[in-house]
Amino acid sequence: MSDVQNTTTLLLVEDDLQQRKLLTAILVNEGIEVVDVSSCEEAILLLKQRTFDMVFSDWKLPHLSGLELLKYVRKNHVNLGFVMATAHGTIGHAVEAMNEGADDYLAKPFQRQELLLCISKVTKSARLKQQNQLLSEALGKQQQLVEFVGTSKQMQDVHKLISRIANTDVTVLINGESGTGKELAARALHRLSDRQSQRFVAINCGAIPSELAEAEFFGAKKGAFTGSHQDKIGKFEAADNGTLFLDEIGELPLALQAKLLRFLQEGTITPLGDTAEKKLNVRVLAATHRDLVDMVKTGDFREDLFYRLNIVPITIPPLRSRSEDIILLADFFLQHRAKQYGVELPVLSQEVREGLVSYAWPGNVRELSNKMERFVLLADELELLSGLENLRATQNKAEFQLPENGVNWDEFEKQCLSEALKRHAGNKTKSAKFLQMSYKAFLYRLEKYSLD
Ligand SMILES: Nc1ncnc2c1ncn2[C@@H]1O[C@H](COP(=O)(O)OP(=O)(O)OP(=O)(O)O)[C@@H](O)[C@H]1O
Ligand SMILES: [Mg+2]
Structure with a gap:
């Protein structure tokens, strides 16, 4: 725990006196400075007066709960570490705490070692966050996850x-x-x-x-x-x-x-x-x-x-719902592949750019990456464009021309199912996706027509 020693200041919020004494003893023994209180209200008063590295709070407190405290902290002290202790078997509380922005949770009863590890990690990441904030303020909102392209x-x-x-x-x-x-x-x-x-x-x-x-x-x-x-x-x-x-x-x-x-x-x-x-x-x-x-x-x-x-x-949202990322990603893949294959960086014409943005990307980022790789190797703009056009045409062709004398619905449905399966070498997940229906709905129909 050397990285935490001497410097960590922790606000402990626990209403059970025995527990509070025990936790304080363990933490003080590790060189952590502990201030302990028994309610959410006292904790909020203290947070207004002085700074801490982190808060360790019980979920169940008299009057206002640990969750209220967490909400207060996330609103007023964004980078303060927060760990919630939850009662045994109340996974719902852990979920809620994480959703509200806790850095971690510990289910009671926990071991001394678990507690120390958790505190050490949360302090470390709280400090990183503080440093990060300074850094990114200095760099002007530059992306923090470098290889994760996307500014949407x-x-x-x-x-x-x-x-x-x-x-x-x-x-x-x-x-x-x-x-x-x-x-x-x-x-x-x-x-x-x-x-x-x-x-x-x-x-x-x-x-x-x-x-x-x-x-x-x-x-x-x-x-x-x-x-x-x-x-x-x-x-x-x-x-x-x-x-x-x-x-x-x-x-x-x-x-x-x-x-x-x-x-x-x-x-x-x-x-x-x-x-x-x-x-x-x-x-x-x-x-x-x-x-x-x-x-x-x-x-x-x-x-x-x-x-x-x-x-x-x-x-992770589908690519079609974050079209502002498409050109960024395309440029990223082009550069990456051009470097990999040692070829000149191809230029995307305005027409291609528009084509890329309006295409629906059923295969998402992977499909975009593949298309850009092919473009780097073949430098064939027409091929790239026609790939985007063809699919767009089929995507838009939602209106079928029904024959004048009607259709045999069951026969039609059966044919769609068989054709989808054939195209995907019998892969049901892919076939269901191709027909834009849930896997369950697809299986149900296969069974209905004994196509399984
Ligand atoms: N935001 C991004 N920035 C850069 N590259 C990305 C991004 N998202 C995905 N990729 C690249 O796209 C490809 C597909 O990503 P990945 O394998 O993580 O997808 P997946 O959701 O796991 O797909 P599947 O469900 O098919 O397994 C990978 O080569 C990955 O590096
Ligand atoms: Mg995967």
Whole structure:
């Protein structure tokens, strides 16, 4: 705790006298200067009189709650660190606190070590934020997340959220259409955290056959399957002290959902064929392009796991809703690729620029990146333009010309479904997206026409 010693000043807000004495003793012993009060009202009075590095507040207080205090702090002392202590099993309070701008939360009962680690991190990031504020004031609003291109309001909000929660251990659920930058966001969260020098382990939950998934995630003892001659280290263990990124979390089989939940609650895993539990220190990030709320309703995703993952949701908006970022991103990719391939930087004509901005980008940033790579290599403006035009034409062709003598609706629907499947080599997720319907609605129709 040397970085926190001597300098950290902490305002402790706890109404239980015993708890307050105990916490104060632990913190003072670490060289932290503690001022303790028993109510939100006293805390606000003190905050008006002097400065602190951070506030550590209980959720449940007499009269005004810890949440009221948090709201006051976020309004009046933006860069002050804030940690909320919540009662055991009240994940809803943790969610609410994080939403209102707490830097972290601790569920009671917590260990001394957890408390100190949390305080050390929050103080560090509060100081970074203060420095950052000075820096960015000096640099004039220059972007803080360098490789995250985008100045739209939506992306600035995403950047702010990422900077705020990066150096905590809260689980984050990253939502967004395919190609919007979910993995990039996960990597930024890791890179801006204390875990940056440790491993970032990514696993695609949809890409592992379900019968191998448990060993892949949690590891297996030698001999746990026929032919396994040595212990297998699972992804969780590989990510110990670092970050584990669970991509496509919506594809996680139900049996593993239960095990993941257990890890998130207890911090322990049990490798396949082992009897002993292992305690790990892993920060979990998850991403999905699916609607998990919908999946909870249909019973395909555990509700308790959803709430446990969704403590801080980040939604990366589709590119079409932030068109002011399109040209910035296009220029960024052109420069990057031109440098990579050692070719001259191509110029985007006005016509191409307009084409890029009015196109709907169904494949989002990834599609833009691919198109720019191709343009750097081929320097074929016509090809680029026709790619944008063709799709735009089909996008706009929402009005079908119905035949004079009517249509066989069922036959028509069936044909659309088969054609979509054919075009996407039987991939149902992609086919559903192609037809602009939810996965559930798509499956329902497949079943209706026995196309499954
Ligand atoms: N804001 C951005 N600035 C620069 N590059 C970006 C940005 N957003 C995305 N990219 C780039 O676009 C590509 C797609 O991003 P990423 O893989 O993070 O998307 P994703 O949401 O995880 O996609 P999928 O759902 O298909 O897995 C990557 O090459 C990434 O580096
Ligand atoms: Mg991805």
